[in-house]
Every structure is written in C-alpha cells, then in structure tokens.
Amino acid sequence: MRKPPKPKPLLQDADKPVQSRPRKPRNPAQPNLPLDPMPDRVDPCLALLKTKPPKGRQWAFEVKWDGYRLAVHIEPSGVRVLTRGGHDWTDRFPSIVAQAKRLSVSTAILDGEAVVFDEQGRSDFGKLQQSLGGRGGKRTSREAVFLAFDLLYFDGRDLTGTELSARRHLLEGLVPAGxxxxxxxxxEIEADGDVLLRIACEHGLEGIIAKDRNSTYRSGRLGDWLKIKCVQSDGFLIVGYEKSTASFGGIGRLLLAARKGDELVYVGGVGTGFNERSAGELRKQMDKLIIGKPAVDTGRKRIAVFVLPKLIAEIEYRAWTHDGKLRHASYKGLREAQDNAVVYALEQPSISDT
Incomplete structure (x- = not known):
C-alpha cells in the first residue's frame, strides 16, 4: 500500500524553525478602530402571542411586565427616554433619568418597561397611568421603575447583531439585580416554562415572556420573543358608553370595537374595572368626542352615548362568546398614542373558508 505524502510546513522550509513576523511599534498617528454610530432610535423587538410556553434549552424566561415599553438612551450629552413609538418622555420619568446618569457607562441604550408596583409587588398598568396623570396627562411619575431586559448599545458598540445571551451578560454587569x-x-428565571406560567398565574401576574438565547435583536414581531398570558389583554376602540346613575362617572358599560380589515366590528361591552378616578377621567375624554350616530352597529341601545372611535382601552378578558363578544371583560385603562397602541384585529376568513 502506498504511503500518503508527508505534509510540508506551511510557507516554511522543513529545517527552519517557524517564526512570526517581527512586530512593528504602533504609529501614534494611526486612528483607533471606529466606534459604531449610536442610533437615534431602535424599533423594538416585540413578543409574539402564544398559548403555551416553548420547549428547549435555548429559551430564557422572564415575567411579563404590564407598563409602558421604553428605551433609555445614555449619552455624554445627557439621557433620553423614548416610548415605543419614538416619542420623547424624558421629562415624565425624572427618577429613571437620574438613575441612568449614575450608571457606570458612557453610552448605552437600555430596552425595558416602565412599571408601577401594587402592594403585592405586581406591575399595575392602572397605577402607572394614574402616576402620569391619566391618558393625555402631563404629570411626571416618580413612582415608576424601569425594568431593563435588554442592552442594544454599550460603550460605543452596537449590540443588535449580537446574540441575546451575550447582551444579557453585559446588561447584568451594568444593572445589578434587586x-x-x-x-x-x-x-431571567431558571424554570420549566409550563411550571413558571402556572406559578405566575397563581400569583396574579399577567404572564411570562420567552426569548431565544441565540437570537439577535430584530425589530418587529418575528417570533424571537414570545408572550404567554394568564388572561387575555388587548386594546379595543371605545365607540360609546351606556349611561348609569349608579356607576362611577355615570358609565354603566363601555361599548367596544375591534378591527376587521378596514372595518370596525362591535365586540361587546365592559362594565367592571373602573374606580371613581379612572371613570371620571374617562368620561371627560369621551364627552369631547360625542357624535350623533354610532360609528359601528352596536345593536339597539336605549341609553347609549356614541363617540368617535379615537380612544383605545386596554381590556382584560377570559374568552370570546360564540357570537364574537368578549367574555368576563374588565377595563384596565386607556392606552397612549405615544405607546403605539394597537387595536385588536379579528381574523378575516381565508378564501378557502368562503
């Protein structure tokens, strides 16, 4: 059998030792490696709704927080706080801004959620809204806490093309736990997704978030992040209300609509979840939008007041009835336009269904 040829040393004579090229001293006039330009804004990565937690070691889990999605930009010139839609809310979160200035970093973009906690330590969207003066209010919130869950830019480096596990490692060094x-x-919570979801629901939390540890940061709802809710919670347009002398703000029930293609569809009403303050603020907002005819067919309503479909209410509900109405609905608050509030979209029948 013929022997294979002996490999030759790469670019060397066999009888000479391998040596590296002599190092030259660095030219002081040579510039340093350029830094990545800091973006003015990054469109957020959004979580895709799923009914069950995913399986696999690549998935990391966190609590789903109920607040306003924010990006905190830290620069030598100062700190900016931007909403999901890119609106500047720096002046509305002075405590968050002051804390950002104390972090040991020269430039960074933190992705996270501004929340206000209730007495049980759960994030409460209604309390956050009240701390900001209600929808359209201009009050500053000193109660709000920014829960950071991602790091998009760090000391001159763009991290959006880096996998989540590395971004989290840097974030944990910048923002300590507790x-x-x-x-x-x-x-991040080390647990089986099904077990964690059950515990979250038992403690009255909104749900959990699952994130692919190997994913880069991609804007939009692409499935790298998933949300699994204990109860459903979505945005619906207010198209009117039924009067009641026995209820807060004279609101017996809000009339709600969802989108279906380019049209609006009535999806029922909600008569719980109000307190005196939230109902009073909501009534003021609605009374500015009163119209003579309903914007959508709500069926026969004898004591209804109809409004332009401009206000988006966050509604918590358990399920849908067979005729397309919300079941066990509860009002949580009004969503802000600056938060890129999304109106629930009903599925349209496909061609094969018609």
Missing part, C-alpha cells in the same frame, strides 16, 4: 433603584434588572 435593590430599590429606579432602574432594575428584569431577571
């Missing part, structure tokens, strides 16, 4: 500061870490 504490009482206005910026805190949204911690």
């Amino acid at each position: 504490g009482e500061d206005a910026i805190r870490l949204s911690e």
Whole structure:
C-alpha cells in the first residue's frame, strides 16, 4: 500500500524553525478602530402571542411586565427616554433619568418597561397611568421603575447583531439585580416554562415572556420573543358608553370595537374595572368626542352615548362568546398614542373558508 505524502510546513522550509513576523511599534498617528454610530432610535423587538410556553434549552424566561415599553438612551450629552413609538418622555420619568446618569457607562441604550408596583409587588398598568396623570396627562411619575431586559448599545458598540445571551451578560454587569433603584434588572428565571406560567398565574401576574438565547435583536414581531398570558389583554376602540346613575362617572358599560380589515366590528361591552378616578377621567375624554350616530352597529341601545372611535382601552378578558363578544371583560385603562397602541384585529376568513 502506498504511503500518503508527508505534509510540508506551511510557507516554511522543513529545517527552519517557524517564526512570526517581527512586530512593528504602533504609529501614534494611526486612528483607533471606529466606534459604531449610536442610533437615534431602535424599533423594538416585540413578543409574539402564544398559548403555551416553548420547549428547549435555548429559551430564557422572564415575567411579563404590564407598563409602558421604553428605551433609555445614555449619552455624554445627557439621557433620553423614548416610548415605543419614538416619542420623547424624558421629562415624565425624572427618577429613571437620574438613575441612568449614575450608571457606570458612557453610552448605552437600555430596552425595558416602565412599571408601577401594587402592594403585592405586581406591575399595575392602572397605577402607572394614574402616576402620569391619566391618558393625555402631563404629570411626571416618580413612582415608576424601569425594568431593563435588554442592552442594544454599550460603550460605543452596537449590540443588535449580537446574540441575546451575550447582551444579557453585559446588561447584568451594568444593572445589578434587586435593590430599590429606579432602574432594575428584569431577571431571567431558571424554570420549566409550563411550571413558571402556572406559578405566575397563581400569583396574579399577567404572564411570562420567552426569548431565544441565540437570537439577535430584530425589530418587529418575528417570533424571537414570545408572550404567554394568564388572561387575555388587548386594546379595543371605545365607540360609546351606556349611561348609569349608579356607576362611577355615570358609565354603566363601555361599548367596544375591534378591527376587521378596514372595518370596525362591535365586540361587546365592559362594565367592571373602573374606580371613581379612572371613570371620571374617562368620561371627560369621551364627552369631547360625542357624535350623533354610532360609528359601528352596536345593536339597539336605549341609553347609549356614541363617540368617535379615537380612544383605545386596554381590556382584560377570559374568552370570546360564540357570537364574537368578549367574555368576563374588565377595563384596565386607556392606552397612549405615544405607546403605539394597537387595536385588536379579528381574523378575516381565508378564501378557502368562503
């Protein structure tokens, strides 16, 4: 059998030792490696709704927080706080801004959620809205806490093309877990997704988030992040209300609509979840939008007041009835336009269904 040829040393004579090229001293006039330009804004990565937690070691889990999605931009010139839609809310979160200035970093973009906690330590969207003066209010919130769950830019480097596990490692070094500061870490929880969801629901939380550890940061709802809810919660347009002398703000029931293609469809009403303050603020907003005829067919309503479909209410509900109405609905608050509030879209029948 013929022997294979002996490999030759790469670019060397066999009898000479391998040596590297002599190092030259660095030319002081040579510029340093260029830094990545810091973006003015990054469209957020959004979580895709699923009914069950995913399986697999690549999935990391966190609590689903109920607040306003924000990006905190830290620069030598100062700190900016931007909403999901890109609106500047820096002046509305002074505590978060002050804490961001104390972080040991020169430039960074933190992705996270501004929340206000209730007495049980759960994020409460209604309390956050009240702290900001209600929908359209201009009040500053000193109660709000920013829960950071991602790091998109760090000390001159764009991290959006880096996998989540590396971004989280840097974030955990920048924002320590625990504490009482206005910026805190949204911690990953080592647990089976099904078990974690059950525990979250038992504690009255909104649900959990699952994130692919190997994914880069991609804007939009592409499935790298998933949300699994204990109860359904979505945005619906207010198209009117039924009067009641026995209820807060004289609101017996809100009349709601969802989108279906280019049209609006009535999906029932909600008569719970109000308190005196939220109902009073809501009534003021609705009374500015009163119209003579309903914008959508709500059926026969004897004591209804109809409004232009401009206000988006966040509604918590358990299920849908067979005729397309919300079941066990509860009002949570009004969504802000600056938060890129989304109106629930009903599925349209496909060609094969018709």
